[in-house]
Amino acid sequence: MFDLLRAEARKAAELIMRHDFIRIFAHYDVDGISASAVLAASLLRAGKPFHISYVRNPASDELEYSSDELVIFQDMGSGYPEVISSINADIIVIDHHFPYGKATPTRTFVHVNPHLAGLDGSFELSGSGTAYFVASELGENHDLSTIALLGIIGDKQQITAGNAQIVKEGLERGFIEERKGLNMISGKLKDVLWLSTEPYLGFNEPAEVDEFLEDISLSGDIELDELDEESEEKLANAIAIRLLGNNAYEGVFEQFIGRKYWLRHELVNNAFMLSEIVNACGRVSEHSVGFALCMRDESYLHRAYEIWMRFQSEVVEEIRKRRAEVQEGECIRYLIMERAPTTGPIASALSRCLFSDRPLIVVNIKNSIAKVSARSNARIAEKIDLAAVMRMAAEKVGGTGGGHSVAAGATVPPERVEEFIKEVDRLCYEFASV
Numbered sequence: 124m125f126d127l128l129r130a131e132a133r134k135a136a137e138l139i140m141r142h143d144f145i146r147i148f149a150h151y152d153v154d155g156i157s158a159s160a161v162l163a164a165s166l167l168r169a170g171k172p173f174h175i176s177y178v179r180n181p182a183s184d185e186l187e188y189s190s191d192e193l194v195i196f197q198d199m200g201s202g203y204p205e206v207i208s209s210i211n212a213d214i215i216v217i218d219h220h221f222p223y224g225k226a227t228p229t230r231t232f233v234h235v236n237p238h239l240a241g242l243d244g245s246f247e248l249s250g251s252g253t254a255y256f257v258a259s260e261l262g263e264n265h266d267l268s269t270i271a272l273l274g275i276i277g278d279k280q281q282i283t284a285g286n287a288q289i290v291k292e293g294l295e296r297g298f299i300e301e302r303k304g305l306n307m308i309s310g311k312l313k314d315v316l317w318l319s320t321e322p323y324l325g326f327n328e329p330a331e332v333d334e335f336l337e338d339i340s341l342s343g344d345i346e347l348d349e350l351d352e353e354s355e356e357k358l359a360n361a362i363a364i365r366l367l368g369n370n371a372y373e374g375v376f377e378q379f380i381g382r383k384y385w386l387r388h389e390l391v392n393n394a395f396m397l398s399e400i401v402n403a404c405g406r407v408s409e410h411s412v413g414f415a416l417c418m419r420d421e422s423y424l425h426r427a428y429e430i431w432m433r434f435q436s437e438v439v440e441e442i443r444k445r446r447a448e449v450q451e452g453e454c455i456r457y458l459i460m461e462r463a464p465t466t467g468p469i470a471s472a473l474s475r476c477l478f479s480d481r482p483l484i485v486v487n488i489k490n491s492i493a494k495v496s497a498r499s500n501a502r503i504a505e506k507i508d509l510a511a512v513m514r515m516a517a518e519k520v521g522g523t524g525g526g527h528s529v530a531a532g533a534t535v536p537p538e539r540v541e542e543f544i545k546e547v548d549r550l551c552y553e554f555a556s557v
């Protein structure tokens with residue numbers, strides 16, 4: 124099943140071994156950071172020096188390299204044939220995004236991408252997972268399955284196909300353990316309940332958390348990861364009831380109840396928590412701290428945790444504040460923000476855990492453009508395709524839009540936001556009444 128992928132990964136490993144210095148450009152999110160750590164750890168073991176830079180957009184960011192080096196793109200590159208064509212050096216792209224266009228590389232070019240090997244890179248193999256396949260050809264690197272898992276979780280992929288193979292290798296060799304229980308962030312119960320965004324529990328003040336815990340006779344100072352089975356079940360039931368009362372989408376439950384991955388030898392054992400911490404580091408441009416954590420450098424643990432705490436507190440505060448600003452259309456709900464720090468996490472938390480019965484459209488007006496995140500769920504997507512709605516409504520007001528049926532986006536001129544929202548509402552109504 125992975126023959127084609129392994130063959131291309133082998134070519135990449137061979138090209139790496141022919142070079143003395145490797146120049147890595149990786150995407151700045153958790154998948155890109157963990158992908159770069161998987162490759163870096165295996166390069167260190169193979170005795171190959173390297174330099175890593177984190178990049179938002181390879182087409183506009185400055186890429187420094189010299190032509191006798193090997194240039195590697197990670198978790199990006201497949202969609203930038205013009206960048207690949209313009210580089211005068213040997214190149215490897217290790218990516219899982221859908222490949223667009225055709226590159227005309229000037230030197231040797233190896234392209235490792237699940238889409239080119241019969242796998243669907245959007246949910247069957249992440250950027251970090253693709254890097255793991257290359258690492259496997261460079262040497263005995265099964266312990267890196269744990270780091271590859273961080274990108275799989277961060278990119279919201281499924282444990283299937285290529286990803287499942289990586290988890291299987293980690294489980295078999297004892298690096299990963301599957302545990303029963305709540306798959307949420309780690310910490311004291313009072314902090315977990317207050318700070319959680321997956322799922323978002325809708326507490327408006329800490330006193331509500333205390334009351335919630337009192338009702339089920341659990342102390343807020345116990346660590347979630349240290350709860351006994353009976354207490355964890357009690358907590359899971361109480362959370363489920365709260366979510367139901369909040370009108371959460373039913374698909375939310377399977378995501379956090381049931382099983383979690385435990386990383387035996389990492390600095391943070393809870394895989395979801397470690398993924399969240401590395402994600403926060405990427406979001407606030409502290410990539411090297413996230414990278415150091417993936418490289419098991421304990422001296423960065425405290426700083427990484429602080430970065431996560433600050434980031435998570437801000438996101439939760441933003442969700443809490445914005446919740447009251449959500450407005451009702453005919454067929455949608457919408458939220459118009461100005462200069463909000465993020466859009467996607469707010470849109471996801473609100474639409475999944477509080478407003479799951481209609482599409483939610485979140486607009487963020489910043490630097491004279493309006494960025495739109497539209498969210499719904501599989502139940503709504505049976506009738507309404509948000510990707511089509513975003514594309515059609517954006518085109519009508521001189522913008523662009525697209526994406527997936529349950530998670531789409533658009534960019535529109537700020538002065539036409541009102542008109543755009545009206546059009547989105549009209550289109551959703553039209554879709555829903557077919």
Ligand SMILES: [Mn+2]
Pocket residue numbers: 154155198219249250251278
């Ligand atoms: Mn990715």
